[in-house]
Amino acid sequence: MAINRTEYRDTSIGVITSGIPYQYVREALPDASVLKLGLVHPLPRKMIEEFASKVETLYVVEELEPLIEEQVRSWGIKLIGKEIFTIQGEYSANMLRKAILKQEIVTKEPAKVPARPPILCPGCPHRSVFSVLNQLKIHGAGDIGCYTLGAVPPLNVIDTTICMGASISMLHGMEKAKGKEYIKDWVALIGDSTFLHTGVNSLMNMVYNQSSGTVIILDNSTTGMTGHQDHAATGRTLKGDPTFAVDLEELCHALGVQHVKVVNAFDTKLLAETVKEEVARDAVSVIIAQAPCALLKSNVSKVKCVALPEKCKKCGMCLKPGCPAITKQADGTVKIDETMCNGCGLCKTQCKFEAIETVPIA
Ligand SMILES: Cc1ncc(C[n+]2csc(CCOP(=O)(O)OP(=O)(O)O)c2C)c(N)n1
Ligand code: SF4
Ligand code: SF4
Ligand code: SF4
Structure with missing residues (x-):
């Protein structure tokens, strides 16, 4: 359960923070008083006002946009926030030492170790699809999931990755901006879980706008990247109870896609033929490349x-x-x-x- 907690130590510095930046605060400022927020909306106003009244200088340490900061300021509480901290990227203990304590940080040269790029597991069905696309010299508008690793050597298929669902929209946008010929050697690549999360709407719009792109749904029957959660097409709830399973093929048809093919992800020959055929087609098409994630308990x-x-x-x-x-x-x-x-x-x-x-x- 999310818990808001105050830790009073030296009250010359007080920090309101939440999530992982709490760890950086504790490391950089072990003596500071801290209000750790377990729940950032709604903010515990009374607790914050009390904390602010007990510390001399108050900082709000939060990554990215100043959400906590702006609300606390709006209550008339004086604090230091984004005027000394960046709104970009991840924080670190050293970054806080530098910004708050004005300490110059001398970092050691990192040890020289062989590069070990992240890779798909042995037996991952995504590798099979990418090896086919790589051989066909097809570019991929990618998405978020294990399959984002199709961007790195030796697979080198994915050329764009922005956020959940963006693969289909990117392909759609490329076609509208540059024309149908431009995307003849492109496909959108999206996982089954991501497709159900935010791909469905993009695919519907592709059909609506009379697009001609090919979407490959990488259907590995799970949400691999975030820890193998079930999703609306697996037939099980997050608690493991049996439930209705969305049929991805039927769903694509319902969205108006006329050309939907289901192919075993490891049938490289059929997959190659199907991809060649579908990218040449002057209509929206979907290829559902099916094979379960190699790490599923049910797939030993x-x-x-x-x-x-x-x-x-x-x-x-x-x-x-x-x-x-x-x-x-x-x-x-x-x-x-x-x-x-x-x-x-x-x-x-x-x-x-x-x-x-x-x-x-x-
Ligand atoms: C808006 C948003 N919500 C949630 C996430 C967390 N997340 C990262 S990848 C992913 C889904 C991955 O599952 P899938 O598309 O099936 O691909 P797989 O990892 O199984 O290959 C999710 C939910 C996110 N990145 N962005
Ligand atoms: S059979 Fe699959 S998992 Fe095993 S070595 Fe070959 S590619 Fe890797
Ligand atoms: S967890 Fe599953 S989907 Fe993810 S890389 Fe491994 S085999 Fe592939
Ligand atoms: S002959 Fe077969 S096993 Fe040997 S390197 Fe070539 S592909 Fe691999």
């Missing part, structure tokens, strides 16, 4: 893939999708880490030499 693989060094021609094709379970060996052949492999078979579909095979997990 009974198979894994193994590489056969004696058949391997060292071509490196299986490495292209960037699955972390498969690595190149010193002799140029590849090895699959059996503790990581989810048996999705994507690497196998890339190998023309039958040097990867699927085996049951013992």
Whole structure:
């Protein structure tokens, strides 16, 4: 439960704060008095007035817009806020030390460690879709979810990411600004959860405005990025109780989309053919790329893939999708880490030499 709490220490400095900036305040100003807000709307006026009356200099430390600050000021309370703190980005203890205590912060050179970019899990269905789009040289107007990682090498598909639902609107806007030809090698990429959150309205508008773009719904049956919550199309409530499941295909039809195709995300051949066909179409189309998130409890693989060094021609094709379970060996052949492999078979579909095979997990 959200709790508002006052912590009185040295009263020469008092800080009203909330959320993660509270930790920065405690680190930078361990002796200061603090009013930690657990609930920022409505603000506890009496508590704030009492706190303000007991401290000499009052600061409001909140990231981004001065919401708490403006309301507290409107009650005639004197405070210091955005005149010394930025409205941009995340705060830190050092930033507060500098702004409040005027301490010059000398930071150490960061240790030199190999770069480890964030990657999709082994067996993630999004990787399969991105590897197809990468091979077809298709650009992606992206969205927010695990699949945003399709922006980074080696997948390099997503070129725009703004906020939930923006993929479809971006594609729509690009078409209206630059014309139908311009988006012939573009698709919008949106997760199932994000689509239900804010993609439906954008897709409806695409149809309404007689657009011609292709939307790929990455349907992994969960809200992967934020911790595998259920959503309106999974058939379970957040408490796990059975409930009505939205049928994404029917929903797209109901919005007026005439061309909706459902494809297994790991069927790379069919997916490639479908994408080529749909981006060429002079109408709105939707491809629902289906395969469950590899980390779902209900999706524990009974198979894994193994590489056969004696058949391997060292071509490196299986490495292209960037699955972390498969690595190149010193002799140029590849090895699959059996503790990581989810048996999705994507690497196998890339190998023309039958040097990867699927085996049951013992
Ligand atoms: C307005 C807003 N609300 C909530 C979030 C938190 N959030 C981040 S990604 C995401 C959904 C991800 O699920 P999905 O689209 O299915 O993609 P997946 O991660 O499963 O690939 C949510 C709700 C957000 N970024 N913005
Ligand atoms: S959590 Fe699921 S959707 Fe997210 S990267 Fe891993 S396998 Fe993919
Ligand atoms: S089958 Fe291949 S691509 Fe899929 S998880 Fe295993 S090593 Fe990775
Ligand atoms: S695609 Fe096949 S032949 Fe090429 S490196 Fe991988 S396992 Fe070897």
